[in-house]
Amino acid sequence: MHQPAIPHLHAADPDIARLVEAEARRQFDKARLIASENYVSPAVLEATGSVLTNKYSEGYCGRRYYEGQQNVDPIETLAVERAKGVFGAAHANVQPYSGSPANLAVYLAFAEPGDTVMGMSLPMGGHLTHGWSVSATGRWFTSVRYGVRADTGRIDLDEVRDLARRERPKIIWCGGTAVPRTIDFPAFAEIAREVGAVLAADVAHIAGLIAGGAHPSPVGHADVITTTTHKTLRGPRGAMIMSTAEHAAAVDKAVFPGLQGGPHNHTTAGIAVALKEAADPGFGAYAHQIVANAAALATALLERGFDLVSGGTDNHLILIDLTSRGVAGKPAARALDRAGIELNHNTVPFDPRKPFDPSGLRLGTAAITTRGLTERHMPHLAAWIDEAVQAAAKQDEARLDGIAAEIRELLAAFPMPGWAPTP
Template sequence: MPTDLSPVDGALADALESERARQRETLSLVASENYASEAVLAAQGSVLTNKYAEGDPGDRYYAGCEHADAVERLARERARDLFGAEHANVQPHSGTQANLAAYQALLDSGDRILSLELRHGGHLSHGQPYTAVDEHFDVVHYGVDPETGRLDYDAVEARAAETDPDLIVSGYSAYPRVVDWERMQAVADEAGAYHVADIAHLTGLVAAGAHPSPVGVADLVTGSTHKTIRAGRGGMVLCAGELADAVDTAVMPGCQGGPLMHNVAGKAAGFAEALTPDFDVYAGQIVENASSLADRLRARGFDLVSGGTDVHFALVDLRDTHPDLTGQAAEAALESVGLVANKQTVPGDHRSATVASGLRIGTPAVTTRGFDAAATERLADTVADVLDAPEDESVATDARETVADLCRSFPIYGDSRVASA
């Protein structure tokens, strides 16, 4: 099949080629981004794009789904094997869709959800204002300890007793420490609430044993499939067999119609890779690199939320050390030299989420490139140099040279085209 778009759509081909070049020539430090393998890209660009497969394997609304069934069964089986789950639904289009399905499976409209506040590391789909979750449920929040930047589980328990939730959400987008799933389950049990653990960011770390697993602890586990696990873009829900029907019905027709079968194929491909010993080594290296990054940034005088990290990113708090530098400005300064990170609110932040006082710097994508601790320390020094002098063009020039050298030393995709893999 032809894979070159140039003869039929030059404008689109140019945009995709430019994106391929951008990925090749910059370093992604966004904690939620990664580089999918050639196999995952091929699966996601496959002829399954053409197939409607509304329903579940063996029970589809449309005819002609026998091969789609085989693909989805592979994805389900591999997810169950990876996470030790009794049931896996791999159809959600995203981690947010997975969360919506989890709430719909367990709650009635108007029930109360207790989740971490966005500025403290929570996620929009945990019920922040103006979201569908906030519209349909009564959402209240807990926070981290403002002094330590860590969860105070006793305080969470007290907040649960105060608010009497029907469901508690654990798992976060910007919390750099190990989550005690058992303690959160105990809080939920004491409150008489369901417990949903969102491992969207931690999926690959959990699969490889580089972070404790909430599977078999929480009532439902949701996650993204394209972040630390590097599979096809989308989401999934893991649960015990007794909740399987409720989850499947909540996904379809509760939250969405036909699954994106090409993405399900990408999930199957990525899950197969995650079942190999090499992936366990990779996940461990993500955490080691994040620790090296955090240690080096601290040595350079930067404050980190919670003082460090146990996971795949460091969360920099600029307020005391760089009070005039916002997260937004820091993000722009780094991007100008080829380092792509993201601004992030920090606990107690008085700036808006679009400006922010922090910066989240992740290691999954650079670890996929092959970074080790030494390369990560060099990266950290470059980040520190730019943030210490964001308007110094000589510093920016040196940083661009370092980024270019790191990109050459740790390439992605060889000479292949990301857009047509």
């Protein structure tokens, strides 16, 4: 049953209610290893499902274009102040609808169409909005891209510096969507200062680790920081932009009226709740446990002969290259899903295969850590992953179903926030 319960949904729309219940059961039964997913607390669920969804609040606190903001303004103020407190930032904007619009706001604040921008290449681990060709950011701006070293799988900072000196970008992005190693924010900041660029740190994946002290912070190094509020931060599907005081006005103007209208107040409330949870000392233990679990899982996978990009991980994320396994990423991911292990196929650096049919798998440990799994469970997960990949190569569907049953048995002992099986 749900926490909070959904009796009105069951009464008003049983078709949707049935699908919601099925999704809850799926999330309970599967080892959720998608690096960008997590479980929010019942308190976050209640905030995001509240009557705040009824209210329109275009503008900023004390400067709205609609009346009736007596309760919304304090909610947004709490979210902003909590973000500044958790991350130590001078300024925070909690209104962006998601990570991509937050990144678009950075371009609007600091660049003009046609300007040169620099980010990590998508196949190397970067994000679409860091200037990749199929994104608006790659069409509206002149994009140059850096990558990783072929011998280490780590960001090539010499290449970053050489490209920046030659191309003189207005914005340099650091961070990405498949970066398993610690981001060297001071090194990026030094390069940005040398060429007069704005340094934008996209910490969407690692924001919770930063909040919990399990990854270095870009605050004090980056001019502007963007992040989603889910993933490791364990909040609702939203985003934030943080910046130095110098850039606060430009960031706020870019978000509204530059890109969007009224913020989603129910999401803002959920963000505020998640940030209050992140300020609790227990959240630091959680963040460090995510990293410990990822390191243990990476070690167990290496022991089973898997090839890991960069040889391991420093954070929550692991990138597997399946080239030597004789199975591509997409069929392996589908087989693993049937086996009760949810992750995603992903390109790997220098991937010879096409992006929609790549050689790799991306996985992360945030969600399973929320469920309460620890290092002692990681060898079991690695064994199941190994068996499922072998079964995928052999098209052994019976073994996949067997693994799924074993995983359900394990996870039954670990509560899921927001839902529990009916006794």
